[in-house]
Amino acid sequence: MRKVIVIGAGLAGSECAWQLANRGIEVHLYEMRPHQMTPAHRTGNFAELVCSNTFGSMELTSGAGLLKEELLILDSLIIKTAKEFYVPAGTALAVDREKFSQRITEILTHHPNIKVFYEEVKKVPRDEVVVIASGPLTSQALAEDIKELVGYEYLYFYDAISPIVEADSVDFSKGFWGSRYNKGGEEDYFNCTLTEEEYRVFYEELLKAEKVPLKDFEKAVYFEGCMPIEMLAERGYKTLLFGPMKPVGLIDPRTGKEPFAVVQLRRENREGTLLSLVGFQTRMTYSEQKRVFRLIPCLRNAVFVKLGSMHRNTFIQSNRILTPFLNMRKYPNIFFAGQITGVEGYTASVGTGLMAGINASRLIRGLDLVVPPEETMLGSLIRYITSKQGTLQPMAPVMGLLPPLDQKVKSKEEKRRLLAERAIRAMKAFKEEILKE
Numbered sequence: 001m002r003k004v005i006v007i008g009a010g011l012a013g014s015e016c017a018w019q020l021a022n023r024g025i026e027v028h029l030y031e032m033r034p035h036q037m038t039p040a041h042r043t044g045n046f047a048e049l050v051c052s053n054t055f056g057s058m059e060l061t062s063g064a065g066l067l068k069e070e071l072l073i074l075d076s077l078i079i080k081t082a083k084e085f086y087v088p089a090g091t092a093l094a095v096d097r098e099k100f101s102q103r104i105t106e107i108l109t110h111h112p113n114i115k116v117f118y119e120e121v122k123k124v125p126r127d128e129v130v131v132i133a134s135g136p137l138t139s140q141a142l143a144e145d146i147k148e149l150v151g152y153e154y155l156y157f158y159d160a161i162s163p164i165v166e167a168d169s170v171d172f173s174k175g176f177w178g179s180r181y182n183k184g185g186e187e188d189y190f191n192c193t194l195t196e197e198e199y200r201v202f203y204e205e206l207l208k209a210e211k212v213p214l215k216d217f218e219k220a221v222y223f224e225g226c227m228p229i230e231m232l233a234e235r236g237y238k239t240l241l242f243g244p245m246k247p248v249g250l251i252d253p254r255t256g257k258e259p260f261a262v263v264q265l266r267r268e269n270r271e272g273t274l275l276s277l278v279g280f281q282t283r284m285t286y287s288e289q290k291r292v293f294r295l296i297p298c299l300r301n302a303v304f305v306k307l308g309s310m311h312r313n314t315f316i317q318s319n320r321i322l323t324p325f326l327n328m329r330k331y332p333n334i335f336f337a338g339q340i341t342g343v344e345g346y347t348a349s350v351g352t353g354l355m356a357g358i359n360a361s362r363l364i365r366g367l368d369l370v371v372p373p374e375e376t377m378l379g380s381l382i383r384y385i386t387s388k389q390g391t392l393q394p395m396a397p398v399m400g401l402l403p404p405l406d407q408k409v410k411s412k413e414e415k416r417r418l419l420a421e422r423a424i425r426a427m428k429a430f431k432e433e434i435l436k437e
């Protein structure tokens with residue numbers, strides 16, 4: 001029996017260790033807490049929930065809800081246990097965080113195939129089967145080594161997320177498609193135009209909007225390229241017009257002139273169902289973002305699948321480094337799982353932990369590695385992080401990642417229901433397939 005080293009007993013590492021151990025693989029699980037704490041964890045328990053005590057919606061028609069259902073089909077320890085320690089929270093899966101993580105710790109420390117080592121890993125063994133699940137707050141020494149492993153330029157320490165909207169909700173009559181100076185495809189960017197008066201109102205509200213304060217461990221020196229838009233705005237009335245809102249090289253075919261200001265939207269997925277606001281990373285609170293961004297005429301009725309944020313977050317450019325099986329292209333024996341892969345949130349971290357566990361066990365048993373079908377939320381999220389073009393910013397499980405249905409469906413609710421049903425069928429078939437081996 002060959003062993004797998006799992007680094008980090010957080011949400012991803014705990015799920016991964018259990019999936020491996022239940023497949024008869026010996027697991028060496030390394031956790032640095034409680035000897036060395038992260039800036040967010042409070043206990044030495046495994047799978048500690050660092051902030052909110054909810055795994056998000058349980059509704060099948062939401063991305064997080066669908067993902068949870070898929071993870072239950074794949075026999076997820078974390079989601080099963082979360083359901084055991086459920087506390088009422090409407091449609092969300094909230095848990096008693098103490099009891100939940102104590103129970104996970106008990107199960108893993110008593111598992112006959114798991115040996116726990118309470119120590120910090122400073123170097124990733126290159127010649128063992130390893131799963132790196134050390135999370136967004138990976139210790140500094142390990143982060144240095146990961147930098148060497150993946151290449152200096154592919155490990156990021158902050159995420160600077162711009163909001164993403166559903167393409168269906170954009171008013172395309174209030175702008176035009178086209179790239180700056182016509183360099184690039186005709187439909188690479190949609191340019192939302194603003195008149196001088198619209199820009200002035202937007203600018204003033206942006207300055208007034210409430211912002212999320214930085215936590216001590218998040219105090220950051222931002223690169224010029226990923227500065228929050230409100231910080232740029234604070235530099236002066238015109239700064240944004242020379243930055244993310246600059247109109248130069250963009251001729252509006254409706255007027256034959258450059259608009260006063262633009263906000264560019266770019267496709268987030270191949271199908272073009274999701275569009276991101278280019279260069280609009282922000283620390284405004286979520287409710288303020290909706291209010292202020294809806295002042296942009298083409299976004300008046302925008303449905304935001306993701307709002308902007310800026311956090312301390314250690315994550316790799318999985319799209320450059322990993323295969324869809326979550327192992328490295330360069331070192332197939334080294335897997336990554338959890339938030340460090342560029343997924344976002346508790347449930348998505350569990351999902352990648354689960355798949356890294358299944359695949360590390362398959363590697364040891366000489367089986368082909370697998371990824372769930374793209375019709376599933378887990379499959380489409382993993383494909384997104386491992387194949388996105390350009391820079392990867394963390395992605396949560398959202399319905400817009402799923403490939404469109406074959407038929408046209410008008411009602412949004414009905415569309416989501418059909419997408420969820422299709423995903424569940426595909427995940428059940430996938431499970432049957434991998435159980436045969």
Ligand SMILES: Cc1cc2nc3c(=O)[nH]c(=O)nc-3n(C[C@H](O)[C@H](O)[C@H](O)COP(=O)(O)OP(=O)(O)OC[C@H]3O[C@@H](n4cnc5c(N)ncnc54)[C@H](O)[C@@H]3O)c2cc1C
Nearest residue numbers: 008010011012032051052121134135139338339345346349
């Ligand atoms: C401050 C903060 C708040 C967040 N709040 C939420 C939220 O409310 N809801 C949500 O869905 N997501 C939240 N997230 C995002 C994310 O989903 C969680 O951080 C989640 O815990 C990620 O799971 P993980 O397994 O990848 O990492 P973690 O759960 O952090 O697990 C990583 C583990 O690795 C250990 N470790 C690190 N370095 C080493 C080392 N060198 N050797 C050994 N062990 C090591 C850590 O101690 C930790 O136990 C938050 C993130 C942060 C940073």
